[in-house]
Amino acid sequence: EHCQMPEVDSKLVEMLGQRLLPWMEQLSPEQLNPSIYVGLRLSSVQAAAKESFYLHSLKVHYQHSLLGSASSDSGDDSDFPAKPSMGQLALYLLALRANCEFIRGHKGDRLVSQLKGFLEDEKRAIGEGHKEHPNTSYYQYGLAILALCVHQKRVHNSVVGKLLHMVEHDQAHLSVDTAAMAGLAFTCLKRSNFNPEKKEQVTQAIRMVREKVLRAQTPEGFFGNIYSTPLALQWLMTSSMHGRRLGTACHKAGAALLASLQEGAFENALMISQLLPTLNHKSYVDLISPDCQAPRATLEQDTETLPQTQVPEVIRVTLKVSSIEPPYQESIPVPAGSSLEDVLKKAQKLGRFTYETQVSLLGPYVTSVMGKRTQEQEFWQFLQVPDTPLLQGIADYRPKNGETIELRLVSW
Ligand code: B12
Structure with a gap:
């Protein structure tokens, strides 16, 4: 049986999408957020022309900050925000894919090399005995493998091996968010037939992660907590299982999520960006072959001004x-x-x-x-x-x- 979300009122989705609109106008390097773009593209709503301009701004920023100033060691980039992290670069690659683009050309190859380089560094940081931690996190490690995978870029078995090992041996430290991200990465590898030597292990790890997520369900129905539930559901929707356990768990989680939506629990743009695909029955794994023609409702700018409150208490x-x-x-x-x-x-x-x-x-x-x-x-x-x-x-x-x-x- 599959994992399905209950149907969601389109008004609710539009309201969430509207909260992202102000972000589409913030184009400073510090504010640019590739996850927002990905979330919108995998949702049932769109910001029309603003979206393509946003993607353009992402491209300018990521290419400039990762490729541009490589030759100048003068160090006069001080007014420029820190270079994107491994996870941010990975999200940028997901954004390109969400627009049905494959990363290509000389510049594209360099970005792919950088991301692979980040992963190799993290692999070394974790170490031979798997004793140490990645410099960023296993969440970003999974995200990077996923991003390369949807671009049909393979990574060495040894890189995948570190994530497998973490899932197999470090369950105590495995949060639901991290588990779901690892699950998305493994599912992409499996569907793409990458790392065939690791096929059995990957299949087994998917089962372990699923067990972990299902066991983390709270009495209210959340997987982990309210904010890990969107990503967990996104991933669970890509899987199926014998019996009714999965379907029942997802239904309960979906209902809990919808109830919390009514109460206005999702305000953070990044959290909304992880939730929108889930509400549209999509996941990051769909970026293997995204449907860029799917009709989406155009969001209207919300002109409603907040009522001016009197002297606040x-x-x-x-x-x-x-x-x-x-x-x-x-x-x-x-x-x-x-x-x-x-x-x-x-x-x-x-x-x-x-x-x-x-x-x-x-x-x-x-x-x-x-x-x-x-x-x-x-x-x-x-x-x-x-x-x-x-x-x-x-x-x-x-x-x-x-x-x-x-x-x-x-x-x-
Ligand atoms: Co945290 N965290 N986290 N977190 N974290 C998550 C974002 C999430 C979604 C987990 C959850 O509850 N399901 C929530 C946010 C929910 C929400 O905003 N509605 C969450 C929370 C609540 C927190 C805390 C506020 C918990 C607390 O103190 N009670 C604290 C932050 C307190 C503070 O401001 N000092 C916290 C701490 C952490 C640790 C354990 C320290 C690590 C970050 C350190 C590290 O990576 N070296 C952490 C992680 C890894 C995550 C996780 C799993 C991945 C983030 C990530 O790498 N994203 C997410 C899960 C998710 O997103 N679904 C939860 C990808 C990269 C590319 O994005 O923005 O560049 P990024 O990543 C940075 C920020 O996300 C930042 O650390 C990342 C690395 O630099 N960060 C932030 C991590 N958590 C949080 C939380 C907030 C509120 C902010 C502003 C920033």
Whole structure:
């Protein structure tokens, strides 16, 4: 039996698509996000002319930053954002494929070599004994294999072997997001008949990943948590299984996802971009041979302006940092409806508290708190006290009155 999503109201999909429209106008290198393009192309909605201009901007940026300044060692690129990471380059390749383009030509070959080079570096970082970690993450490692695969580019058995080994032996560290991404990569390899020597192992790994994802289903129906469910469903929809277990699990997850959509849980553009294909019964594996002619409804710019609220009510949020000496704890007054980022900014303004962020495709990622930068394999985790990790980043999470948020330095 297959994994199917319940039918989704097209109005709901349009509403989600509309939230991506403002992003289609942000063309600065820092804001460009290939995942948004991929999500739209695999959805049932389109932004018409804006889409092709967006793809054009992606091409200019990725070619310039990865190929352009290679010859100049003068180091005067300081105003330019950091080079795209392995995962970002992989997403860019998916974006090209979403437009039914194969990467080609001299420049294309160089981008493919770079991505393969990234994977070789990561393979070395993981090491012979599989003891160490990739510099980025296994999520990006899977994403890179997937991107090369949909472009019909093969990678060595030894590269695939590292991902297989992780799935076979490191289940404890395997989050649902990472599992789903590995599953998408394996499914692409399998459908393309790549790495035939690893065929049996890949088939077995697909079963293991599926078992992992199914067992991670929560009582409400989510695979892992609400935000890993879109990718998990996307991947599960490519698979089939004897009996009714898969169909039932997917139906329940789909229903939970739709209910949370009604409650407005998806605001982050990247999260929406992973969700849209799922709602359209598509997955990244479909980029092996995408249907670029499929009709899609054109999104109308939402002109509705938000009603102006009167003097906003003030709420208090307690901010707590115990990973430093002396510990910090302060109650911060902010207008109701503020994001956690607003709280951090206000705390910084009031004094004693400092933090730094780095842009990412998901929004601002906190890299440093009270001057303490994270080391390798560490991150600043956000929790609702006593111990509930937040499911959103600082730009999206809106704390309630009286809530206490802890920032904790942890390793992962
Ligand atoms: Co995380 N993370 N993560 N994460 N992470 C995911 C993005 C996801 C979807 C997982 C989930 O819940 N299902 C959620 C976001 C949901 C949402 O926004 N609605 C999530 C969350 C909630 C967090 C935390 C906020 C958890 C917490 O503290 N309670 C923290 C971030 C706190 C902070 O700002 N300091 C967090 C931390 C991490 C670690 C474990 C540190 C790693 C990142 C470090 C590393 O890779 N070296 C991590 C990963 C790997 C992921 C994962 C699996 C892959 C991200 C990725 O590589 N994308 C995603 C899963 C997914 O996307 N479905 C979850 C591909 C590359 C190409 O995109 O933007 O360049 P990128 O990647 C960077 C950012 O994504 C950033 O790290 C990546 C590497 O530099 N990042 C960010 C990772 N997580 C998050 C979360 C937020 C909110 C932001 C702004 C940035």
